[in-house]
Amino acid sequence: MMRKIENALAVALIAIVAVLPLFLKFMQGVCRVQVPGADIAVLHFVFLFASVAGLVTWREDRHLSLASLSSVFGEKIRRPIESVKTGGASCILSALFINAFCQLVNPAQFDARFWGMSVRFFFASLPLCYFGIIAMISCKKGNLIASLIGMVFGLFISMGPFTGILYYLFGMENVPSLYAINDAWLSFSKIALLPIIVIFSSLAFFGMPLFLVLGGIAYVLFSAGGGYVDVIPLETYRILTDRNIAAIPLFTIAGYILSQSSAGSRYVAVFKSLIGPFRGGTVIAAVIVSTFFSTFTGVSGITILALGPLLAVVLTGSGYSKDRAESLVTASGAIGLLFPPSAAIIMYATVNYFSIDVFDLFKGAIIPGCIMALSMMATGVVLDKRGERPKFSGKEARDAVLHCIPELLMPAFISVLYFKGVFDLFEAAAFAVIYAFCLSVFVRRDFTLKKSARVVASSVPVSGGVLFILGAASGISYFMLDANVPAILSGFITQYVKNPYVFLILMNLVLLVVGCLMDMFSAILIVSPLLLPLAESFGVSAVRAAVIFLMNLSIGFLTPPVGMDLFISSYTFDKPLSRVVKGILPFLIVQFAVLMLVTYVPFFTEAFL
Incomplete structure (x- = not known):
């Protein structure tokens, strides 16, 4: 019963x-009727949806996490690890609950109000x-004791907000x-800051949801910095009521609706009939x-999961080997992150809004995105031996x-309405959901x-996982x-690295590692303000740096041994990770070559600016 209520509430909020x-x-x-409080109302409904989606995502065990290492151990070792995870999760959640409740009271x-309702x-x-x-x-069975212990520790570390609650209420x-x-x-958090961060980071590799890992690290950092943990829920609230951020779950949901409908097969039919008879034509269709x-869903893994089997069947039916077809689909899953209305681009521009405009970043990423897509097509053409x-x-x-006209018009409508200024990004996302729903x-x-x-x-856990990652990472x-870490890091790097080309190589290497270990949205929130x-201190423009950043992360998803898309592909196509890695290598080498080209030729990112 509770499941139905949660789902119904989430769908109603969408x-x-x-x-x-x-x-x-x-x-x-059109009607020239002004509606007071319209913007604040819509964004607070998005915030309410984010909270409900967080519950649904946990219920479905879909919060984003790294692949768990627990499975490699026997039952005797796995059981205490799970208990530590349970206790750690309860500790962090208890601290976050008390902290958020303190701000609530x-x-x-x-104290703001709209339409007779309080923001509170x-x-x-x-x-x-x-x-x-x-x-x-x-x-959950077997969790009670570990959970209670975690809650006690959570109360201990959140005594500051707890005393605030006592003051505000009594x-x-x-x-x-x-x-x-x-x-x-x-005092303890200052002394044990590094070991605690290491513990939380280690728990990430044992499957603890990333939003808890990031939330726990943020809590410890603020505690060690003087106890200003009240910033955490306020930052979560701020970022989840940002108008550009609100577009992310809507684009994700629109893409999910399309992926579950007949739109995928119609797109495949169009491109297969137009270019299938030519060498590599089916490959080109699959990449497009x-x-x-992936442009609409904002997460490459969804494309692999939802459309991977369909595209693989189309490719194998056209004469490709099964492994080659599945490798191409896996390699093409993240290219769409470089095209509007990519959630990654929206997120990057929102986080770094003082330095970069989302419109400029859309324009700067178009040519690199096209080159990356063309490179996958060209690789497929070369490998086409039919x-x-x-x-x-x-x-x-x-x-x-003719049968696909409505589906073909959808991206055209969205692009024209947004780039002509008729809709802002959030309105374009809302239009995408309504269009996809009515069409399907x-x-x-x-x-x-x-x-x-x-x-x-069924799309709620996807958007819920993304939103909670954003909320948790915003604190860090x-x-x-606030700690001026970007300036400190900039001073340290410039002291030892003088050549901009050396810096770009180092930046690429670091970001590839980041792309392997972190999800896209956490990396954007935490790493992009540092880089x-x-x-810019090495003369690299903000747009160029952003495109290099996003390309590195998309390639990082495919980089062995822990690239996220490798695990998703292994799950989707039911084959060992080693075979996935072996099949992906030719495509990965080509993508890395494109990355080097975009990195060292500014024209590709700055031609439309």
Whole structure:
């Protein structure tokens, strides 16, 4: 029953945040009727959705994490590791809950109102989400004791916010014993900062969700820096009510709807009929389709999971070997991150909004994205050894295009409406969801209304995982900027590295490692504010540095031994990781060559600026 309520609430909130922006746009732009509080209302519904999505994502065990090393150990070792993970998760969540609840009852925060509703009501969903996850952990069989121990430690390390709650609710100003506990924790966190960070980082490799790892590290950093942990929930609130960030879950959901409908097969039919008869034509079709879907979903893994089997069947049916076909699909899964309306580009521009404009970054990434896509197509053409190919059929091509007109118009509409300034990014994302939904339900009839609700609900864990990563990583990002870490790092690097070409090589190597070990959104929030000032100090423009950054991370997803897309491909195609790595190597070498080209030739990133 609870599952149905959570899913229904999530789907209802998606409908609100998709329909409301366009309705308000119509009222204000066409009817000339101003709606007070319109922007703040929409963004707070997005925040409410993020909290509900966090609960659903935990329930489905879909929060982003690294591949767990626990599976390599026997039961005797695995059981205590799981207990430590459970205790650690409960500790972090308890601290985050108390911290967020402290800000909820703080009369100086969240006093704004819109449409007769208080902002405080919407913020309350965040501590409720943390509390709900704690409850789910505790109720799981065998977790109760470890969870209770974790909650005790969580209370201990959050004594500062706890005393704040006592003051705001009951006026208790003098609680020396609690102050002493808080002082003891702050002193301990300074001494044990590095070991605690190492412990949290190690737990990431044993499968602890990354948002908890990042949230725990942020909590310890702020504790060691003086105890200003109240910044963490406030930063989470700030970034999840950012208008550009709000576009990310909507584009993700639109891409998910399309991937579950007949759109994928229609796109394949169009490109296969147009260019399939030519050498490498089916490869070109597969690359274009996977690029398009990863552009909208914002996460390359979704494209591999949702469309990988379909594209692999098309390629093998055209004469490709099974391994080669699956390797091409895997290699093409992240190319779309370089094309608008890529969630990665939106995220990067939002995090570094003082240095770069999202519109400029869209323009700067187009040529490198095209080169990367063309390189995968060219590799496929070279590897196409078929002796016979079907003849081109004008009738078949015409029919395929006619049957796919609505799907082909969707990216055209979104691009024109956004780049012409009719819609901002959030409104374009809302339009994408409405278009994809109407196309799949009313035009193609791929889903009934009831089934479409299930499809939308199944997309919630994807967007929920991304949003929670953003919320957790924002705390670390704020700490680094507040501690002036970028300037310190810039001074250290420039002291020893003088040549910009050497710097670019080092930057590429570091980012490839980052791309292997971190998800895209965490890396953007934490690493990009550090590297951008460094790049600019070596004369590398902000747009060029951003494109190099994003290309490195997309290639990092494919880099052995721990690139995330390698594991996703292994799962999707049910084959050992070693075979996935062996098949991906030719494509990986080509992508690295393209990266070097874009890195050292500024024209490709600055031609449209």
